Amino acid sequence: MAKELEAGFTGSPVEKPEGMRKVASDTASAIKREANAVAIGVSDHPQAAGSLVLGIGAAAFGLGYLLGRSSVSTRTRYWR
Template sequence: MVDKQDLHAGFTGTPVEQPEGVAKVAQSAASGVKSEVYAVTAGARSHPHTASALLTIGILAFGFGYLLGRSSVESSTYSYWR
């Protein structure tokens, strides 16, 4: 049987080695993204009407750009290959 004092398993919450290279960059990027998401959500909570208006405008602009892009590709593809 294993003595409980000899058992050193489990996650303590702090890594032994600090991240280096790609891991450090990824951790820094994740931290930055989390802080920006928090700032956006705090702003949306403070100004719900402005947030909904911006979301609606963004959806409409995306749809308009998508339709323009599709019509441009369909008309130019066939004339190019002739």
């Protein structure tokens, strides 16, 4: 019979992450929890979520329109 290969990392690290690795791990965990909470909220209230997305889109469009209009010069310039 062939021996079992013990190649690759299949366990958990012996040392706990420290410094930036701990911060990155904690941040990733928090983002996953928040994304899950948002997904559950959207599945429970789809009409409210749709209205919120539509409202944010309309506000962003309006703000972009106003910023675009304010950047256009209303004076016509002629080279003489």
